[in-house]
Amino acid sequence: MESTAISTGPEGTTWGGGNQPLKSSYGKMMMWFFIVSDALTFSGFLAAYGFSRFKFIDYWPIADEVFTHVPFLHGQELPMIYVAFMTFVLIMSSVTMVLAVDAGHQMKKNKVIWYMFFTIIGGAIFVGSQAWEWATFIQGDYGAVQTKGGNILQFGTYKSIEGEAVFKRIPVEEFAVAASSERTQHESKSGVWFTAEGSLPAYTVNDVYLGLVANPNILVCTQTINAKGEKTVLSRDESLLQLKMNGRRYVKGANLEVNEYGAPLFADFFFFITGFHGFHVLSGVVINIIIFFNVIIGTYERRKNYEMVEKVGLYWHFVDLVWVFVFTFFYLV
Amino acid sequence: MADHAHKLEIFRGLIKFKSNTQKIWGVLLLLSIITAVEVVLGIYKPEILMGPSMTPFEGGVGATLLNITFAAFIYTKSLNLIFIVLTIIKAYYITWDFMHMRDETKSLRRFVVWTAVFLICYLIFILLQEGGYIESVYSQGHVKRDF
Missing domain, CATH: 1.20.120.80 (Cytochrome c oxidase, subunit III, four-helix bundle)
Structure with missing residues (x-):
């Protein structure tokens, strides 16, 4: 490719005069x-x-x-x-x-x-x-609950697909009971410290918990991957206990701090x-x-x-x- | 512009193309096939490939050395190993034929490829080793993940 360097390099220098290291x-x-x-x-x-x-x-x-x-x-x-x-x-x-x-x-x-x-x-x-x-x-797409330890609890149920019981996630919106919330969003005009907070999650953990209690077929899926390479699904009792004891807040989607799929x-x-x-x-x-x-x-x-x-x-x-x-x-x- | 000579054979001369344009389409075909294989394997995840293909050797220093030698087969899922090998093959053809590395001088090829490959391997080794160590500290119960 001798012809290529002639017009682009500075003339009169090593690189400019057709002298091309490594061609x-x-x-x-x-x-x-x-x-x-x-x-x-x-x-x-x-x-x-x-x-x-x-x-x-x-x-x-x-x-x-x-x-x-x-x-x-x-x-x-x-x-x-x-x-x-x-x-x-x-x-x-x-x-x-x-x-x-x-x-x-x-x-x-x-x-x-x-x-x-x-x-x-x-x-x-x-x-x-x-x-x-x-x-x-x-x-x-489905929403999940973050625990106090920062882990994610997802929700779903076993559905029979081609004779096999497969765990399918269920959107939290479908079963959570929207109770009247006593918590109002903090704005900069109210309170001593003049900083507003981000919008509140759509549901409280209690809303999700009440929904879980009301739907006996729904189970909690944790982040832990089992020997089969699938996420561990808890039993019904463990599901209720885990959500009640450790649930901290409802999350949907992903951002830099938390996401509904698992590790932030x-x-x-x-x-x-x-x-x-x-x-x-x-x-x-x-x-x-x-x-x-x-x-x-x-x-x-x-x-x-x-x-x-x-x-x-x-x-x-x-x-x-x-x-x-x-x-x-x-x-x- | 007759000096733009391209090397037109791939697979060590097994396939020789008539023109550079033809070689480009040939390489595209190859890359597409590899990607299709990856996608099919990724969707169906054959049961047989979901574990490592070898079990660790038991015994003394000799076994440890063998474990290190065959680490890729002992500690990596066969499926993941296939993905990584296919990716490196794709990277090879993109660099060699699309970026014309095949037509460059041997020394240019070496300063680019050897430098990058050495440093990247080193980096991967250190970081994955350290990540594995931290995981072992976590999993041995020194750190509680749910409270």
Whole structure:
């Protein structure tokens, strides 16, 4: 690739005059340096996730039970399907990117424009899907009760599916008895300390408890994973006792402090790692758009090489590469 | 632009593509198949793969060394091991064919791959080891998780 460095490097220096260490131009080499360091950042996050998971190995949420939603298919449990779709979209946009790079090598401007366009669309679909995943996760679906020890108690019942008794979660809204609450929300105008509190949970623990008493078929499911790799379901007596003795507050959905699926760290890492990756995709889309317009106005045609497309391509493939690992360690393993 | 020579064979020359474009679609097919296998395994979770494929060796120092050597088979669920191996295969093809690592010089390839692989392995080893240790402190009852 001798022809690539001539126009981009400072003239008269080692990097500018066609003298290319490792036969790679300055820009490409710097992109590789950046990718190595960014890969280490991401592996730091993923290894930290592994650390926390190993620390709470018997209490960690099972991803299949958390990410079960697909847009427009309400109320169906379809684990993995939507993430698989997102993965495919990102790999597909990687393919169009590498096709754009290839077209650039052959100096075919129109082809580069179209492939860059499809890459940008793919990136946008991916970022949108990730936003939807976040929204669904934050909103939650069944609700649960947090204990004084910070653990999560979920509710459900055994249903017979194909002759087998399967534990299915039941939304707390369906059975909780909404008693009149004596607790009012604290506002900054009332009281000595002028700070308001967040909105109160929809139910008190007592509401949930009364609902549990009234529905003898409902059982409590704890976070503890048993030998079969499933969450432990308590007996009816234990369920009532556990909720009465340890229940602290009703939670629905997920935030940085608590989530209805189990360990708070799970949600923290989910937001942080997929958020950081999503930010990379977003900046990748922005950079792709800039290069896309540069291709249209013919900047690289005049420069007589499309190496800039190759460099953003490297970044874009790297984002795809990271997602492959996030997909495995967050959703599969 | 004739100097953009691409190496067109994958699987150590088992499959040789006629053009770079054809190779890209071939690699896409491969990556899609791997992802599909992962998803199917992830949904159905075959019972046979839900445990480690080997049991720990019993005995003295020799057994410990064997346990360390075969740690991936003894302490990891077979299913998870399959997922991790498939992920590394996908990562290989993305880096080698999409990022054109196959066409770079050997030294560039090594400074990128060896550096990253060494540091990442080291990091994973330390953090997972420590996480496992803290878990053992918790599970031996020194810390109460529900009160």
